[in-house]
Amino acid sequence: MLNLEQMRKDFPILNRKVHGKQLVYFDNGATSQKPRQVINELVDYYENYNSNIHRSVHLLGEEATEKYEIARSKIASFIGTSVPESIVFVRGTTEGINLVASSWGSMNISAGDEILLTPMEHHSNLVPWQLLAERTGAQLKFFNLTEDGQLDLSNMDSLISPNTKLVALTIMSNVLGTINPVKKIIDAAHSVGSIVVLDGAQSVPHMPTDVVDLDCDFLAFSGHKMLGPTGIGVLYGKKEILDEMNPYMFGGEMVRQVSLEKSTWNDLPYKFEAGTPNIADVIGLGAAVDYLLKIGLKNIHDHEISLTSYALTKLEEFSDRMKVFGPRDTNLRGGNISFHCRDIHPHDLGTFLDQEGIAIRAGHHCAMPLMHCLEVPATGRASFYLYNTHDEIDFFITILGKALNYFEK
Numbered sequence: 001m002l003n004l005e006q007m008r009k010d011f012p013i014l015n016r017k018v019h020g021k022q023l024v025y026f027d028n029g030a031t032s033q034k035p036r037q038v039i040n041e042l043v044d045y046y047e048n049y050n051s052n053i054h055r056s057v058h059l060l061g062e063e064a065t066e067k068y069e070i071a072r073s074k075i076a077s078f079i080g081t082s083v084p085e086s087i088v089f090v091r092g093t094t095e096g097i098n099l100v101a102s103s104w105g106s107m108n109i110s111a112g113d114e115i116l117l118t119p120m121e122h123h124s125n126l127v128p129w130q131l132l133a134e135r136t137g138a139q140l141k142f143f144n145l146t147e148d149g150q151l152d153l154s155n156m157d158s159l160i161s162p163n164t165k166l167v168a169l170t171i172m173s174n175v176l177g178t179i180n181p182v183k184k185i186i187d188a189a190h191s192v193g194s195i196v197v198l199d200g201a202q203s204v205p206h207m208p209t210d211v212v213d214l215d216c217d218f219l220a221f222s223g224h225k226m227l228g229p230t231g232i233g234v235l236y237g238k239k240e241i242l243d244e245m246n247p248y249m250f251g252g253e254m255v256r257q258v259s260l261e262k263s264t265w266n267d268l269p270y271k272f273e274a275g276t277p278n279i280a281d282v283i284g285l286g287a288a289v290d291y292l293l294k295i296g297l298k299n300i301h302d303h304e305i306s307l308t309s310y311a312l313t314k315l316e317e318f319s320d321r322m323k324v325f326g327p328r329d330t331n332l333r334g335g336n337i338s339f340h341c342r343d344i345h346p347h348d349l350g351t352f353l354d355q356e357g358i359a360i361r362a363g364h365h366c367a368m369p370l371m372h373c374l375e376v377p378a379t380g381r382a383s384f385y386l387y388n389t390h391d392e393i394d395f396f397i398t399i400l401g402k403a404l405n406y407f408e409k
């Protein structure tokens with residue numbers, strides 16, 4: 001059990017008033033709030049040892065380098081690997097996936113190859129593959145979805161064929177909340193020699209992740225969705241695959257030898273970290289990982305499942321006026337709940353809730369093809385995190401009821 005009252009004190013923003021009302025922050029799928037421990041770590045860096053890393057001969061530079069590399073090791077073990085070199089710091093999930101598409105994709109994909117995706121991908125795990133397919137003449141293929149928003153695996157054996165070279169999918173949908181059976185898909189993909197790229201943006205912050213057990217080839221995730229700062233994210237890759245890949249960006253730090261005509265590349269992970277990296281935010285992400293580990297990912301997941309189950313039951317009250325998407329079974333999903341009310345645009349609903357201090361997301365959630373599958377232009381989405389409470393859900397349901405009555409008058 002989480003000590004919610006105590007924990008919420010770590011998040012200064014949760015005391016904020018919005019339009020004179022107590023903030024209820026249900027937009028964690030977009031970005032999470034930050035605990036004091038992360039904010040303090042950033043302040044400490046800038047106040048006490050701000051300097052560039054890896055190349056300084058002075059104490060501040062050594063301290064910053066040490067903290068930066070300690071954060072890398074922490075993050076490696078957080079996702080279950082003992083190989084810190086397999087952790088590449090990027091800006092976020094988007095950049096991580098683009099790195100793979102650009103570097104691994106250009107070296108390994110050619111005409112006639114197949115790239116298998118799902119219709120529930122965020123644009124950042126769709127558009128880079130579209131462009132790779134256009135560049136190389138490869139073909140995109142897609143799993144189907146079931147009625148309740150799960151992946152339909154009934155035709156997996158025909159979708160995954162010897163032509164499949166890459167499978168890319170999200171572990172948890174940012175819209176439906178669905179948690180995909182990625183291990184099963186990874187095993188099937190590996191049996192035909194395909195690699196698998198996982199989008200962990202919505203799962204890594206909310207449940208335990210073990211890249212060794214999953215045996216995924218790549219995993220990308222974003223610091224800002226897991227209590228960390230914006231502008232920092234992680235690409236995990238199997239070391240032997242990263243070793244074979246060309247760098248993605250070129251410049252300082254990623255080189256070993258440079259002459260006027262030619263250059264050679266640094267070791268992993270530095271060959272993928274050109275230029276001055278986002279030092280403060282890497283260290284801040286390390287503090288976020290410490291915080292998550294202190295609470296425990298299993299505890300966080302259990303708490304969110306309890307919130308999700310409670311919210312789904314409460315939302316049934318509106319079942320004649322509102323459609324809720326995604327699986328009903330909380331063994332199959334996490335805490336992203338999307339809904340759509342006939343005749344009320346989600347933006348109007350979101351604005352109504354905002355007037356009462358409740359922050360939800362309204363829109364296509366960077367998943368336009370999924371909106372098409374769901375046959376809606378957009379949805380409202382409430383997404384939970386460790387600091388949310390059952391009382392907040394009660395308040396949300398009350399205000400949602402008022403909103404429905406208001407707009408349906």
Ligand code: PLP
Nearest residue numbers: 092093094122124174199201222
């Ligand atoms: N993938 C999923 C499933 C997401 O939900 C998001 C962000 O909402 C992303 C990728 C992109 O993350 P970022 O904008 O941090 O790169």
